Amino acid sequence: MKAISVYALTREQNIHHLQKLERQLSERDYFLKIKEWELNSMKGLVKQLEGHMKEVYALRFFYSFQIPKLGKEFDLLQIKEDQILNLELKSGIVSDEAIRKQLIQNRYYLSVLGRTIRSYTYISSQNRLVRLTNHDHIVEADWEQLCQDLQQESADYNGDVEDLFQAELYLISPITEPGRFLRKEYFLTSQQRDIERQILKGIRQKHTGYYWFIGLPGTGKTLLLYDLSMKLSGHQKVCLIHCGRAGKEWRILHERLRRIDYLSDEQIHENMDLSEYNGVLIDEAHLLSEENLQMILQACGQQPVIFSSDCEDMISPEELDRSTVKAMRHLPEMQTYHLTNRIRTNAELSSFIQNMMHLPKQHYTRNYPHITVFYANDEIEAENLLCDARRQGYFYPQDEIPDHGIDCLVVQLDSRYYYDEQQFLRSTKTKRSEQSDVRKLFHQLNQAKESLILVIKENPAVYETLLDLLQ
Incomplete structure (x- = not known):
């Protein structure tokens, strides 16, 4: 313009x-x-x-x-x-x-x-x-x-x-940029503000209720959840529950925000009592087990509960445990909101990741200049390619996450991965008690801001499919 x-x-x-x-x-x-x-x-x-x-x-x-x-x-x-x-x-x-x-x-x-x-x-x-x-x-x-x-x-x-x-210059993460969040160096988008207004209005009128906002990674769900927790903690404490994330990543916020108590999903137990709080907010609620969800609801009593969760529609239903999501959907008078504007996520990476999880029915003429796929015939070749990527500044999921977040990411896919008849990416080695490998991969990939390297080890079928996707 x-x-x-x-x-x-x-x-x-x-x-x-x-x-x-x-x-x-x-x-x-x-x-x-x-x-x-x-x-x-x-x-x-x-x-x-x-x-x-x-x-x-x-x-x-x-x-x-x-x-x-x-x-x-x-x-x-x-x-x-x-x-x-x-x-x-x-x-x-x-x-x-x-x-x-x-x-x-x-x-x-x-x-x-x-x-x-x-x-x-x-x-x-x-x-x-x-x-x-x-x-x-x-x-x-x-x-x-x-x-x-x-x-x-x-x-x-x-x-x-x-x-x-x-837009990426303005959306901060309270987790990776706690200093900017604490100094209030951010504004919510118009969509985030509208959702926040509706939730706060509902809580003011009823002093109870269930509220749930859903969106793809990069739509600013965690920032919205933290901003809500700040507003609700003005006169009384609130509880913020993190799912699937190590506590050290939000330690700084825990120390500074005295009116917000933090729990990890590992601290949820049968005899807990959350009824003293002005509200209970749950980040990454899609990672909750149904058992933990029921214990939280029992512990909250009549207090308002706000859920934030990723949209995982592009992952195969067989790779997801949908019992928790179904239970949330059937909570009485659940108010559901959808965040649609992907802000922090690179559009190129976002398109590739979604197509990689569920192959498109028709070929799209989309270029992916910031995505590279390598092939390794054995463990030694894979390790060499991973070392080269890390030498170039790429983050590997086993490394410690940098303070500024992940710009460039390298991940490895081995022989356990395959595409099923519906063209969903699947994995053969997932235990029922654990989160699916495909699901973990999806959330890992969505942390990258600028570029991706995929190292495919001993899996020519997946390698050929991803190469075709890049053409």
Whole structure:
């Protein structure tokens, strides 16, 4: 999406012609539905600017830009080499506090570019211009100052604005980035905020209930769960239960957040009592055994319970123990929500992993430049290929997880893996008492952010299938 002339956009013309003009100028891949009030506010803005500066027609703004996947939208952005000016448009009267919150949030998203940020809001019905100060106050602004900021001498950014704002920069993990979480250096996406509002509203009204949000890895479920736990622990303690994860990974949060008590699924027992808590939140609930689920529900009494779980639809049903999920689905008045925007996960890796778990019925012309498949004829060759990958900085699941998470991952698949008649990836050596090898592999692969190496040992059939998938 390219920057456009708001002067050209605000010339009197048919609204349908205007939408065609906007698409032509911005190179947007769809027609933007321009709101009448927003257009009138822009016209008022341009008229004011014309009274205070020459060559208003030369100004270029990114209009109605939304950061992909996050749902974060900006009305007008002027982006220069060393400055960003954000100008929000309002038609009716808005409180200074609402304006302040919006501009502070906008500044957070813009700060990743490391440039000076100027933040303004124009309320057309009042012909009022305000700005956000460096001390986070809203003050009246004068037009001369705005015009001076707009005419700052550095060059305009002429590229695609989406290249500057990558959603992955904003989604943090409370587990791997506890410092940023504790400093509240994050905002929820619009979808996360909507789900959180509905859950908190239900708890306020009923003081009980079951709530469950589901999504693929990378949709921000853990961040949403932690944010909910922070809000629920304002006046009374909550309990957060982690499933399938070593306690040391959330030790820092445990030490700092005194109103949140932590348990691992290994600490669940028959005589536990969770009724004292304001709520019980369960991370990675899909990894719970049905027995542990029943003990938790018994221990909670009437307290609200919030579940977060991965979607595992692309894994063979035979590789999953679905009894826990079925039991959760049949809890009385269960409120279920689906997170759909994959934020932290690389789209290329995500596509490959899903297709690898369940081969597509038709061949897709998708390139996978960041995925490599090697073949090893024996243990020595496999070890050499793994050593080479680790030398290049790839993380191997037996290593200790780095603090910043996993950028590059290498995994090994041996002869136990195969594809069944329905084209699901399967494993021959899974014990009923243990989590499936395929399931563990799926969750391992989804930890990678940038690239994958698969070392296939003594399994030519799977090697050939994955090679074909990469073509």
